[in-house]
Amino acid sequence: MIELIDVHKSFGEQHVLRGMSFTLEQGQTLVVLGRSGTGKSVTLKHVVGLLQPDSGQVIVNGVDVASADAEGLREIRRQVAYLFQTGALVNWLSVRDNVALPLVERRDMPSEEIRERVDESLGSLDMLQHADKMPANISGGMRKRAALARVLVQEPDAILYDEPTAGLDPIMGRTVGRLIQEVQSSGERAAIVVTHDMDLAFQVGTEIALHYEGQLVERAPPEVFEQSSHPVIREFLRTRERPGKASP
Amino acid sequence: MGSLTETLERQGHALRETIDHAGFAVGIFVRAVRRLPADAFHRRRFILDQLYVCGISPLPVVAIVGLFTGMILALQVGIELADLGQAESISNMIGVILFREMGPFMTAMILTASVGSAMAAEIGTMAVSEEIDALECLSIDPVSFLVMPRVVALCIMTPLLSFVGCVLGCIGGGIVAKTQLSVQPSIYVRNLLTSLESSPQQFGPLPEEIFTGLVKSVVFGLLVSTISCAAGLKAEGGAIGVGRAVRTAVVRCFLMLIIIGYYISWAFFR
Amino acid sequence: MNARRQDIVLGVFFFAALIGLGIVTIVESDFAFGVERHDLVAYSDDVGYLRPGDPVLLFGMSAGKVASITRLDEPRLIIHPSTQPTVAGREVRCTVRLDLRLDVDPYEYLKADHRILIEDRGLLGGKLVRIETGVDDARLSRDAPLVALAAESAIQGLGGLIEENRQPLNEILNNVADVTAHVNRGEGPLGRLVRDDELADRLSETIDSVRDVTSGLAKGEGTLGRLLKDGQLYDDARVFMSDLRSAMERVKRGEGSLGRLLQEDGLYQRVDTILADAQGVMADVAAGKGSLGKLLHESGLYDDLHATVGDVLALVQDARDGKGTVGRLLVDESLFVEARDFFATAGRVGERIESIATDMQEGKGLLAALLSDEKLANDLRNILDQVLGAVEDARETAPVRSVGSLLFGTF
The missing domain is CATH 1.20.5 (Single alpha-helices involved in coiled-coils or other helix-helix interfaces)
Incomplete structure (x- = not known):
């Protein structure tokens, strides 16, 4: 479904992706671990066409993202949804309007149907009672849920989660993890979860990989990944054993 | 030698950035205009919101500045004219100066400071917090969603505000003319109307002075909205980036208002 | 083309357009979209401070600008083509070349008797070129050299007028000086009138009273006022004139006493004798004989005037007080204040004129020096x-x- 082939990307002198290659099939949830600033989010942005690779190919459902025209890109973005770290809700729209936004912008859906789907999506995440609030008046966890509702209302084939638990307390983080599990439970959607939250990684991932020096390394199911001898992975795993003593 | 190379490199980089940003601004303006027929009705709610933000909110400031500008003009020019025994011609001067040049320019300056900077800050904040990327991921064109309503709103509201400012400026000038220069209000109003009616050219029902002032205002509205939105969309680097975007927007707006204002004056009054 | 490169290309285009427009506005100051320019070369011997950029008028409308003015190394001798008698055939020695740039082709309109004049734009200065196309049937050849003549400015014209009329002006001023000197010395009736404050005051009072009377008349008060205001007077006058005409007809026909007087010789001779007697009486009067003769030859005119004014004043005073028939005629007042102010001003002006004239006679001041x-x-x-x-x-x-x-x- 999603395939990256030898993707290279640089920002000035900084060579972020150095031959990044991986494939992701439907039903898989790939968790990408890595230290801050290594280019995890950059990888995700290549998938939805927000960034263009300097070289290599990004293919989504058989379409090369870099060479897709506007309509092709729109179709790719309809199939692959992106959950941003901050939620990225539009500040001057209510939660309900934010969730309805992608459907309203399609301009081919009756308003009744939009309303039904929005209520369904918000209800599935227990956000219906906050539907008419403005993003600035709800908590960070609720914003994440509202953003997830906006993603789900599009009924995508794949979801890209960018640091879904960043800035949340562990309890809320676990709740978000549970939500992702629920979303992925149908087995029909593919997902990439970028995080450095080890608990979340082991909670939701069908496979875990390390983003290291511009490439994905040590990709494996959680139980195998746990046995890896890669020094960075060992460091990450130690944070899971002794939370609060992670190296920066 | 090394420092010279570095300096040149820095200047070259700055020039390239300036050209890049100018091209980006031209690009989003063209895109906004192209999206207008298809999206204007669909985005009517946003356009109405922006009409309020751009037109009603700055109205008190425009009114006060317009009133006092007219009073200052009357005082400064009136003293010179009174020396020549021509104090009664003050309204001719005030009408022409305000409607042709000062009104549109003054209004555009106020809108740059109050509305343009807010646009740059708002869109800049969206840019640095990935909201623009989020919109693109939702297949929403940020130019159509964010820029077009603002351009339309400022194009409509700038001439209206400018006209209000000019009228209040004329009233302010009339107050000073009566109290300081002993010019009768009836004579002041008659001279003002005569000076506007006796324009060498008429554009439909409008005298040349008012028409060119309105044309200028529309162009100034386009400039302020486009430059401010472009600066916001180009923002990067968190809060500092937003601050830089606001400063860039205001400075570039001022520069372009002066330069384009000159070209419009040249086109009409040469 | 990626987005950044596209932005840079657009940016370059934007700045190029901006700079291009700037160059157009500064260098090509007469640039205009869709207007074809036509150049016209004229020569002149005196451009009278004309400068590039000054307007050119054709049919009294702005039709272009002076593009450039160049001094020629070798003067050109051109026969001016004007048909005006004073200029026709005159050979003009031109040392300056004028390049005019117009919105219209002037040769479409220029006739053989055209004129190109360099004129003042207004009293505050500034110049313009006015092209008068002429009324001749023959159209001007495009090869014919054009001559631009400097027209005289208004102030230069005024100076010339003064120069031409210096002698008569001098005489007039001398006469004025003499008159005002006499007045100042109190000579002649006017001088005595100006000098005597008491008389002026009494005259002022008289005018005051006269104003009261006339205002009453204006309001139609009293008999005289009613006569003036009443439309009946006109009708009565018409009837009277009609009657008079018919009476005169009768006189012509020799009817009635007057008719017979004119028609009969006996009567004429008697009238002639009476007139001869009257002539003798008038001769005596002229010689100062008898009461009437003395009255006319009395030298104390001023004293009489003095007394007369006193009497008139008393009379008018009575009238104002409502005494007598005239007194009943009046009511209103307003004219006198103006008249009094006028006389007061006239008195002051007279003094000043007299002072100026004296100074001029003594050669003091710029005007006197200018004249001499x-x-x-x-x-x-x-x-x-x-x-x-x-x-x-x-x-x-x-x-x-x-x-x-x-x-x-x-x-």
């Missing part, structure tokens, strides 16, 4: 020319001063 000193007159003419130049400079700096005042004053 040839060198000074020439100097003044030079100064006039310089003033013209200064006004021209002031006209140029006025916009700068105004804008400066506006900008620095306002902000």
Whole structure:
């Protein structure tokens, strides 16, 4: 479904992706671990066409993202949804309007149907009672849920989660993890979860990989990944054993 | 030698950035205009919101500045004219100066400071917090969603505000003319109307002075909205980036208002 | 093309357009979209401070600008084509070439008797070129050299007028000086009138009273007023004239006493005798004989006037008080104040004129010197020319001063 082939990307002198290659099939949830600033989010942005690779190919459902025209890109973005770290809700729209936004912008859906789907999506995440609030008046966890509702209302084939638990307390983080599990439970959607939250990684991932020096390394199911001898992975795993003593 | 190379490199980089940003601004303006027929009705709610933000909110400031500008003009020019025994011609001067040049320019300056900077800050904040990327991921064109309503709103509201400012400026000038220069209000109003009616050219029902002032205002509205939105969309680097975007927007707006204002004056009054 | 490269290309295009427009506005100041320019070359012997950029009028409408003015190395001798008697066939020695740029092709309109005049734009200075196309049937050849003539400015014209009429002006001023000197010395009735304050006061009172009377008349009060205001008077007058005409007809026909008087010789001779007697009486009067003769030859005119004015005053005073028939005629007042002010002003003006004239006779002051000193007159003419130049400079700096005042004053 999603395939990256030898993707290279640089920002000035900084060579972020150095031959990044991986494939992701439907039903898989790939968790990408890595230290801050290594280019995890950059990888995700290549998938939805927000960034263009300097070289290599990004293919989504058989379409090369870099060479897709506007309509092709729109179709790719309809199939692959992106959950941003901050939620990225539009500040001057209510939660309900934010969730309805992608459907309203399609301009081919009756308003009744939009309303039904929005209520369904918000209800599935227990956000219906906050539907008419403005993003600035709800908590960070609720914003994440509202953003997830906006993603789900599009009924995508794949979801890209960018640091879904960043800035949340562990309890809320676990709740978000549970939500992702629920979303992925149908087995029909593919997902990439970028995080450095080890608990979340082991909670939701069908496979875990390390983003290291511009490439994905040590990709494996959680139980195998746990046995890896890669020094960075060992460091990450130690944070899971002794939370609060992670190296920066 | 090394420092010279570095300096040149820095200047070259700055020039390239300036050209890049100018091209980006031209690009989003063209895109906004192209999206207008298809999206204007669909985005009517946003356009109405922006009409309020751009037109009603700055109205008190425009009114006060317009009133006092007219009073200052009357005082400064009136003293010179009174020396020549021509104090009664003050309204001719005030009408022409305000409607042709000062009104549109003054209004555009106020809108740059109050509305343009807010646009740059708002869109800049969206840019640095990935909201623009989020919109693109939702297949929403940020130019159509964010820029077009603002351009339309400022194009409509700038001439209206400018006209209000000019009228209040004329009233302010009339107050000073009566109290300081002993010019009768009836004579002041008659001279003002005569000076506007006796324009060498008429554009439909409008005298040349008012028409060119309105044309200028529309162009100034386009400039302020486009430059401010472009600066916001180009923002990067968190809060500092937003601050830089606001400063860039205001400075570039001022520069372009002066330069384009000159070209419009040249086109009409040469 | 990626987005960044596209932005840079657009940016380059934007700045190129901006700079291009700037160049167009500054260098090509007469650039205009869709207007075809036509050049016209004219020669002149005196461009009278004309400058590039000054407007060119065709049919009295702005049709272009002076593109450039060049001094020729070798003067050109051109026969001026004008049909005007004073200029026709005159050979003009032209040392300056004028390049005019017009919105229309002037040769479409120029006739053989055309004129190209360099004129003042206004009293504050500035020049323009006025093209008079002429009325001749023959159209001007495109090869014919054109001559531009400097027209005389209004101030130069005034100076010339003064120069031409210096002698008569001098005489007039001398006469005025004599008259005012006499008046100032109290000579003659006018001088005594001006000098005698008491008389002036009484005259003033008289005028006051007369004003009261006339205002009453204006309101139609009293018999006289009613006569003036009443439309019946006109009708009565018409009837009277009609009657008079018919009476005269009868006189012509010799009817009635008067008719017979005119028609019969006996009567005529008797009238002739009476007239001869009257002539003798008048001769006695002229010789100062008898009461009437004495009255007319009394030398104390001034004393009589004095007394008469006193009497008139008393009379009018009575009238104002409502005494007698005239007194019943009046009511209103307003004219006198104006008249009194006028006389007071006239008195002061008279004094000033007298003082000026005295000074002029003594050769004091600029005007006197101007009239008597040839060198000074020439100097003044030079100064006039310089003033013209200064006004021209002031006209140029006025916009700068105004804008400066506006900008620095306002902000």
